[in-house]
Amino acid sequence: MDVSGAGLKSDSFEELAMPLFDQLYNFAHWMTRNREEAEDLVQETYAKALKGFASFQLGSNFRAWMYRILRNTFLTSRTGLKVTMTVPLDAEEDGPELAVERETPETLLFGRMNHEALHNAIDDLPVHSREILLLCEVEEMSYQEISETLSVPIGTVMSRISRARRSLRDRLRPLAQETTGVRGSREQP
Amino acid sequence: MICDSWKTELDIYLDGEMPSAETRALDIHVHSCPSCAADALARVQMKRSIQAAGKRFTPTSEFRRRVRTSIAPKPHRSFGLTWMLAAALSLVVVASSLSTYMGIQRTRGEQAYSEIADLHVAALASSSLVDVVSTDRHTVKPWFQGRIPFAFDLPELQNSDFSLLGGRMTYLGQTPGAHLIYDVRKHHISVLVFQERSLAAGLDANFLSPKKPPFNMETWSQGGLRYFVIGDASAVDIDRLAKLLKTAS
Numbered sequence: 001m002d003v004s005g006a007g008l009k010s011d012s013f014e015e016l017a018m019p020l021f022d023q024l025y026n027f028a029h030w031m032t033r034n035r036e037e038a039e040d041l042v043q044e045t046y047a048k049a050l051k052g053f054a055s056f057q058l059g060s061n062f063r064a065w066m067y068r069i070l071r072n073t074f075l076t077s078r079t080g081l082k083v084t085m086t087v088p089l090d091a092e093e094d095g096p097e098l099a100v101e102r103e104t105p106e107t108l109l110f111g112r113m114n115h116e117a118l119h120n121a122i123d124d125l126p127v128h129s130r131e132i133l134l135l136c137e138v139e140e141m142s143y144q145e146i147s148e149t150l151s152v153p154i155g156t157v158m159s160r161i162s163r164a165r166r167s168l169r170d171r172l173r174p175l176a177q178e179t180t181g182v183r184g185s186r187e188q189p
Numbered sequence: 190m191i192c193d194s195w196k197t198e199l200d201i202y203l204d205g206e207m208p209s210a211e212t213r214a215l216d217i218h219v220h221s222c223p224s225c226a227a228d229a230l231a232r233v234q235m236k237r238s239i240q241a242a243g244k245r246f247t248p249t250s251e252f253r254r255r256v257r258t259s260i261a262p263k264p265h266r267s268f269g270l271t272w273m274l275a276a277a278l279s280l281v282v283v284a285s286s287l288s289t290y291m292g293i294q295r296t297r298g299e300q301a302y303s304e305i306a307d308l309h310v311a312a313l314a315s316s317s318l319v320d321v322v323s324t325d326r327h328t329v330k331p332w333f334q335g336r337i338p339f340a341f342d343l344p345e346l347q348n349s350d351f352s353l354l355g356g357r358m359t360y361l362g363q364t365p366g367a368h369l370i371y372d373v374r375k376h377h378i379s380v381l382v383f384q385e386r387s388l389a390a391g392l393d394a395n396f397l398s399p400k401k402p403p404f405n406m407e408t409w410s411q412g413g414l415r416y417f418v419i420g421d422a423s424a425v426d427i428d429r430l431a432k433l434l435k436t437a438s
Contacts, residue, residue, distance in 0.1 A: 013260060013262075014257070014260050014261060014262065017260065018257060018260075021248065021253060021256065022248060025246060025252075026243070026245065026246045026247070035246075038246070039252050042248070042252075042256065043255070043256055046256050046260050047259065047260075048362065048363075050260050052362060052363070068363055069362075069363050072360040072362075072363050072365075076308075076311065076359070076360050081311070081315050081316075082316070115241065115242045118238055118239065118242040119242055122239065122242065122243065133239065136204065137240050137243060138239065138240055138243030138244060140240075142205075142206065143204070143206050151365065158201070162200065165200065165235075169235075
């Protein structure tokens with residue numbers, strides 16, 4: 001959603017921001033894991049965005065801007081501070097980390113897994129993995145858009161997505177193995 | 190193996206982020222390789238499942254109405270009044286403009302002060318005061334590399350009453366910055382550094398603090414960066430730390 005042209009007025013904020021309401025709320029709820037906190041986060045995000053709308057740069061990505069405000073607000077909230085304290089300061093971020101993976105019976109099953117198992121697996125991911133997976137798969141943001149939202153280089157976006165997917169697969173694999181009785185297929189040549 | 194090299198690219202391909210020439214080559218390969226085709230199918234299924242599962246939470250209509258109301262533009266006042274009324278109004282406006290301007294400046298300054306004070310209090314209330322724990326400026330400063338989009342210098346504290354406890358990332362609005370914690374006679378002082386051009390217009394050189402501030406604070410701009418020094422230490426200590434920082438920058 002690139003906004004271009006002159007004459008941005010405060011009343012156009014509502015026109016631009018309200019279509020994002022449902023998806024911002026969904027993202028906020030995934031981050032906070034709590035309805036009340038998600039509502040507070042979204043409310044604060046809209047208040048901050050409206051306040052800063054005059055400084056919004058024409059031609060830049062409005063959706064990424066809104067998500068960036070929401071994410072920064074979350075990270076400085078009590079819940080955000082608590083979860084980021086538990087995130088290891090890893091040495092990631094140098095570039096894509098794309099391990100070769102072969103298809104296995106369980107990976108083929110992932111697509112048919114029930115939603116609850118998938119919800120729990122996504123919910124169980126560390127916050128950096130959870131947010132990037134949601135931005136990529138649910139919000140269908142481009143790598144560039146994610147890069148703008150998270151304020152990190154595209155190489156970091158690629159490595160984080162790769163790591164998040166692998167982490168999700170690792171969490172789902174035991175469930176798939178229980179279903180199929182398959183063991184140790186990843187070690188096969 | 191040829192397939193191994195392609196498989197490392199499958200996610201980028203399926204995300205639609207691969208350059209068009211490579212996309213065409215991988216298209217051809219996937220159509221002729223059952224192994225890669227099966228892998229691609231599994232990944233597509235995974236993407237679709239995550240997408241479906243990820244759209245989980247929906248806001249209530251009451252909450253939507255509340256937010257919409259809070260951001261709705263205020264109704265425009267009608268200016269279809271007579272010239273006489275307009276003249277009378279303009280007289281009132283002119284008469285009160287100076288006090289209004291001063292009031293706005295003070296309100297903006299108080300809001301900005303409040304946000305800085307919030308960051309200071311939030312850090313002190315946090316279970317972990319700093320993310321990088323070190324009294325060594327040569328350890329703390331490099332920790333911010335890659336985390337914030339600018340560099341800054343920290344002062345030498347030998348022969349002073351101040352000690353550096355460490356630092357953490359912070360955000361003012363949408364602007365990332367460095368948050369350093371110093372100690373002087375058991376008082377914690379926050380030093381916040383942001384890029385001047387990234388900050389909202391309210392945080393300018395006319396920054397004002399409330400009439401009875403709960404914290405002492407100093408702020409200045411130097412080398413394209415905006416510094417805030419805030420804490421419950423005495424105004425003299427705040428000023429001394431500010432001078433040390435100004436000398437180092």
